[in-house]
Amino acid sequence: MNPIYHRAHFLLSAPHINVLPDDLGIEVAFAGRSNAGKSSALNTICNQKALARTSKTPGRTQQINVFPIDDTHALVDLPGYGYAKVPEAIKRQWQAALPEYLSEREQLRGVMLIMDVRHPLTEFDWHMLDWCRDLELPLHILLTKADKLKRGPGMATLQKVRSTLRNDYPHVSAQLFSSLKRTGIEEAHAQLDKWFGFDA
Numbered sequence: 001m002n003p004i005y006h007r008a009h010f011l012l013s014a015p016h017i018n019v020l021p022d023d024l025g026i027e028v029a030f031a032g033r034s035n036a037g038k039s040s041a042l043n044t045i046c047n048q049k050a051l052a053r054t055s056k057t058p059g060r061t062q063q064i065n066v067f068p069i070d071d072t073h074a075l076v077d078l079p080g081y082g083y084a085k086v087p088e089a090i091k092r093q094w095q096a097a098l099p100e101y102l103s104e105r106e107q108l109r110g111v112m113l114i115m116d117v118r119h120p121l122t123e124f125d126w127h128m129l130d131w132c133r134d135l136e137l138p139l140h141i142l143l144t145k146a147d148k149l150k151r152g153p154g155m156a157t158l159q160k161v162r163s164t165l166r167n168d169y170p171h172v173s174a175q176l177f178s179s180l181k182r183t184g185i186e187e188a189h190a191q192l193d194k195w196f197g198f199d200a
C-alpha cells in the first residue's frame, strides 16, 4: 500500500475542462455512473473520510474536482454521469465535454472507471470503454460495493467482465473493490503507482 495517496488534498472545482489548470503534472481521472460509489472509492484510496464528498443523494459531484498528491501528480474526480435530476442542457454539455477531456488532456495517463459490482457495464461504461480504446488510454475498472455480493458471485462477475473485455479492449484491467470493507486498496494503489511512475 502506498501512503503517498494519503497526501491527496482538494485544490479546486472546475465547472468545465477549459478552466482546469495546465500545470498539474501527471493526472489520473476517476469516472463513473452517478451513485456507483466513486467518491467513496476516492476517499478509501486516499484514506480520508471526506476528501470527495460522498452522499446518499446521487449527483452531488457535478464539477471536476482536482486532488493533487504532490506538485506533479493529481487525482481528478470527473462528474458522476447519468444523474436524473441534472437539467438536460447540462447533461448534454457534459456528454460533449467528457470525450474532449479524455482526448485533449495531455497529462492524463489513465482512467479509473468505477462500477457498482451489481450493475457492471452500463451504457455509460461502454462509452467510456470505447473512447479510451480509441485514444489508447489505459483504463482500470473498480467493481466496487463488492461487499454487497458473496465472494463466489463477486469473483464470477469479475471473471465475466474480464472475459467480455479481453479481446476487444486490450488496455483494460479490472478488480473487485469495497469502500465499506476496505478491500482492493492495494491493487488499486498498484495500478495508480504504475500510471504515476511511483513503481519505477
Ligand SMILES: Nc1nc2c(ncn2[C@@H]2O[C@H](COP(=O)(O)OP(=O)(O)OP(=O)(O)O)[C@@H](O)[C@H]2O)c(=O)[nH]1
Residues within 6 Å of the ligand: 032, 033, 034, 035, 036, 037, 038, 039, 040, 041, 053, 054, 055, 056, 057, 058, 059, 060, 061, 079, 080, 081, 083, 144, 145, 146, 147, 148, 177, 178, 179, 180, 181
Ligand atoms: N455497501 C457499500 N456501499 C457503498 C460502497 N461505496 C459506496 N457506497 C454507498 O453508495 C452510495 C453512493 O456512493 P458515492 O461514493 O457517494 O457515489 P458516487 O458515485 O460518488 O455518486 P455521485 O456523487 O452521484 O457521483 C452511498 O450511499 C455510499 O455509502 C461500498 O463499497 N459498499
